[in-house]
Amino acid sequence: MSSNERMTKITLVGTKDIMKGTIEILHSLKIIHIIDFKEQDETFEIGKSLGEVSIFSELLLSIRSILSKFDIRPDKVKTIYIKREVSRELEKEVYETENTIKMYSEKIEKISSILKEIDRIKSIGEITEIGIEKKLISSIDTLLSSKSRLEKQRDKLREEMDSIIKEKSAYLLQYEDFLSSEIEKMEAPLRFTTTKNTFIVEGWIPENKFQELKNILKKKFGDRVNLDKIKYSDEEPVPVEFKHPTPVKPFELLLELFEYPKTREIDPTFAIFITFPLFYGIMLGDIGYGLVIFFASLFMKTKFKTEGWKMILGILEYSSLYTIAFGFIDGEFFGFDIFALLGIEEIFGFKMPILNRIVDFMPIMVLSISIGVLHVLLGLTFGFINVYRSHNLKEAILKKGAWIILIFSIIFIASSVYISNIFLYFGSGLLLISLILLVVGEGFIGLIEIFGIMSNILSYVRLMAIGLSSVGIAIVINSIVTDIVFPKGGIFVLLGYSILILGHIGNILLGILASFLHALRLHYVEFFTKFYEGGGIKYKPFGI
Amino acid sequence: MAELGVIVVVLSSVASVILTGLAAAWAEKHIxxxxxxxxxxxxxxxxxxxxxxxxxxxxxxxxxxVSLVLLFVVLPQLL
Incomplete structure (x- = not known):
C-alpha cells in the first residue's frame, strides 16, 4: 500500500550568473520542493530577489482587488487568453481599467445616494403642510420627478461597467496569473543559500525525476551547475506526494487535518477510504437523509470548486451512499419505518427491516464492538509492520504483537461461553503469553495500558449510540406531527409540514456534523494511536 | 425486596445519563x-x-x- 512517490533530497550548486536561468527551468518543471534557507553566517547568506518586486506586487494587488470585488474567477470566464510579456503598455492598461471601474462605481454610488434621499423626502409625506416657501417646494418637486430618470441613468452606468468588466476579465486573469508566477520567480533567491559567487538550492524531488533534471541542467549550463543527491536523517520531515486512485483522493484531507505520514510509514488513506464511510453510514443510516446529503453534495460541488471543498464533498458523497445502504438495513426513511409503511415484510427471505435500531440496539451494540475489535486489530497490525520496518521483529512483537495476542485471547475467552471450554483454556494461555510479553516489552506500566485499549474498543459503542440519538430525534419529530398536530386539521396541517421540514433539516445538519466528527474521532483517537506517527509535510513543488 | 431493586435500577439508569451528560458538557465547555x-x-x-x-x-x-443495559438487560431479570 506504500504507493507514494519516493522523494530524494538534493542540492543544486551553481554560479550566480546562471541563477536566473536555473530558476526559469525549475519553475517550468514544477518538481522541486525547495527547503527554505535558514541559518546565516559569514560565508553563507540569504539570496537577494531579482529586480524590483514592489512594482509588480502593487500591480498584482490592484488587479486582485478588482477580481475579488467583482467576483471574477477562472471557471466563470470562457475566453481563452494568450500570455503576453509584461511591458509599460500593459501596466498602463491595468491602471486605466482600474480607474475607469473606479469612476463608474463612484458615479453609481452618488446616484444611489441621491435616490435614497429622494425616497426619504417622499416618506415624509405632503410637504405643503409644513409651511415651506412655494419656490422651494417646486424645486423639490422637480427633484422628485427626476427619480425615474436617475434610475435609468444608474442602470445604464451599471450596464456599461459590467460590459467593461466582462471584456477585461479574461485579460485581468491572465495578467494576475502571469504576475504572481513572475513574483514567485523573482523572490525565489530569498529561499536560496548564496555565497559571493555561487548559489545553493536545497530541496526534494521525486526520485525518478532526478536524472531528467540533471540532464536538462547539464545540457543547458554544462559544468557551471552541479546536482547531487544528499543523505538525510530519519527525523527530517519529508514531503509526501500521494499517488492514490481518484475515489480515494478526497480522504487525503483527513490525513492533512491530522499530519502527513512519514515516508516509511504505512499510508492509511486506503483503510480510511473503506472504514470512514462505513462508520458514517452505520451512525446516520437513513435512506432519506442519505439521499438528501448525496444530492446536496452533488449540488454543492458545482458551486464550491476549491480543493478543500471538493475533498469534503467527495467524502460526504461516499459516506451518503453507505448511509443509504444502512438505511435499507435499518428500514428508515426520515425516521419512518419504511417497510412497515409500504407493507413489505420480507425481501429474499430476510425479515425487513433486518435491524430496527430502536428495538435491536443490543445486536447493533455487539456489532459495533466487533467492528471496534477489528479496527483496533487493523491498527495494531499496521503498527506491527511499521515497527518491524523501522526496528526489527523482536521490537514489533513486544510493542505491537503482544496487544494483538491479548485481544485474540479475550476473543477466545469471551467466545468460550458459546462454543466450548477448550477455547477458555486456549484463550487463557494466550492471555498469559501476552501479559508476559507486555511486561517484558514495557514493564509493569504496560499492564495499565490494558484499560486504555479496552476503552478504545468500547468507544466504538458510539456507532450504536449516535445512531440511536439521531433516530430518536427523527421519530420524535414524526410523532409530534402525525400524532398531535395533523389530527387537529385545518391550518395545523400546514404547521405540521413546516415542523417536519424544519425538524428534519435540523436533524440532518446535526447528523452530518455528529457522524462526521465521531467517525473522524474513531480514526484519530482509536485507530491512529496504534500505529501512526506522522511528521511528513505537504509536497509543494516550486512553480505551482 | 424486588421492588426496591427495580427502583434502584431505574434511578441508576437515570443518573448515569444525567451525570455523564453534565460531565461531558462541562468538559466540552472548557475544551x-x-x-x-x-x-x-x-x-x-x-x-x-x-x-x-x-x-x-x-x-x-x-x-x-450503561443506562440502556440497565433498563433492557438488568431490569427484565428483576421483574
Missing amino acids: GSAAIGAMTEKEELFSKGLVLTVIPETIVIFGLT
Missing part, C-alpha cells in the same frame, strides 16, 4: 473555549479544535450505554 482561543491566534486550528471538542462525548456515550 470549546480553549479551542476558540487557539483559533483566534491560528485560524487553521479550527478542524483540530472541532475534533478535540467532541472527544469527551465518549463519557455520555458510555453513560447512555
Whole structure:
C-alpha cells in the first residue's frame, strides 16, 4: 500500500550568473520542493530577489482587488487568453481599467445616494403642510420627478461597467496569473543559500525525476551547475506526494487535518477510504437523509470548486451512499419505518427491516464492538509492520504483537461461553503469553495500558449510540406531527409540514456534523494511536 | 425486596445519563473555549479544535450505554 512517490533530497550548486536561468527551468518543471534557507553566517547568506518586486506586487494587488470585488474567477470566464510579456503598455492598461471601474462605481454610488434621499423626502409625506416657501417646494418637486430618470441613468452606468468588466476579465486573469508566477520567480533567491559567487538550492524531488533534471541542467549550463543527491536523517520531515486512485483522493484531507505520514510509514488513506464511510453510514443510516446529503453534495460541488471543498464533498458523497445502504438495513426513511409503511415484510427471505435500531440496539451494540475489535486489530497490525520496518521483529512483537495476542485471547475467552471450554483454556494461555510479553516489552506500566485499549474498543459503542440519538430525534419529530398536530386539521396541517421540514433539516445538519466528527474521532483517537506517527509535510513543488 | 431493586435500577439508569451528560458538557465547555482561543491566534486550528471538542462525548456515550443495559438487560431479570 506504500504507493507514494519516493522523494530524494538534493542540492543544486551553481554560479550566480546562471541563477536566473536555473530558476526559469525549475519553475517550468514544477518538481522541486525547495527547503527554505535558514541559518546565516559569514560565508553563507540569504539570496537577494531579482529586480524590483514592489512594482509588480502593487500591480498584482490592484488587479486582485478588482477580481475579488467583482467576483471574477477562472471557471466563470470562457475566453481563452494568450500570455503576453509584461511591458509599460500593459501596466498602463491595468491602471486605466482600474480607474475607469473606479469612476463608474463612484458615479453609481452618488446616484444611489441621491435616490435614497429622494425616497426619504417622499416618506415624509405632503410637504405643503409644513409651511415651506412655494419656490422651494417646486424645486423639490422637480427633484422628485427626476427619480425615474436617475434610475435609468444608474442602470445604464451599471450596464456599461459590467460590459467593461466582462471584456477585461479574461485579460485581468491572465495578467494576475502571469504576475504572481513572475513574483514567485523573482523572490525565489530569498529561499536560496548564496555565497559571493555561487548559489545553493536545497530541496526534494521525486526520485525518478532526478536524472531528467540533471540532464536538462547539464545540457543547458554544462559544468557551471552541479546536482547531487544528499543523505538525510530519519527525523527530517519529508514531503509526501500521494499517488492514490481518484475515489480515494478526497480522504487525503483527513490525513492533512491530522499530519502527513512519514515516508516509511504505512499510508492509511486506503483503510480510511473503506472504514470512514462505513462508520458514517452505520451512525446516520437513513435512506432519506442519505439521499438528501448525496444530492446536496452533488449540488454543492458545482458551486464550491476549491480543493478543500471538493475533498469534503467527495467524502460526504461516499459516506451518503453507505448511509443509504444502512438505511435499507435499518428500514428508515426520515425516521419512518419504511417497510412497515409500504407493507413489505420480507425481501429474499430476510425479515425487513433486518435491524430496527430502536428495538435491536443490543445486536447493533455487539456489532459495533466487533467492528471496534477489528479496527483496533487493523491498527495494531499496521503498527506491527511499521515497527518491524523501522526496528526489527523482536521490537514489533513486544510493542505491537503482544496487544494483538491479548485481544485474540479475550476473543477466545469471551467466545468460550458459546462454543466450548477448550477455547477458555486456549484463550487463557494466550492471555498469559501476552501479559508476559507486555511486561517484558514495557514493564509493569504496560499492564495499565490494558484499560486504555479496552476503552478504545468500547468507544466504538458510539456507532450504536449516535445512531440511536439521531433516530430518536427523527421519530420524535414524526410523532409530534402525525400524532398531535395533523389530527387537529385545518391550518395545523400546514404547521405540521413546516415542523417536519424544519425538524428534519435540523436533524440532518446535526447528523452530518455528529457522524462526521465521531467517525473522524474513531480514526484519530482509536485507530491512529496504534500505529501512526506522522511528521511528513505537504509536497509543494516550486512553480505551482 | 424486588421492588426496591427495580427502583434502584431505574434511578441508576437515570443518573448515569444525567451525570455523564453534565460531565461531558462541562468538559466540552472548557475544551470549546480553549479551542476558540487557539483559533483566534491560528485560524487553521479550527478542524483540530472541532475534533478535540467532541472527544469527551465518549463519557455520555458510555453513560447512555450503561443506562440502556440497565433498563433492557438488568431490569427484565428483576421483574
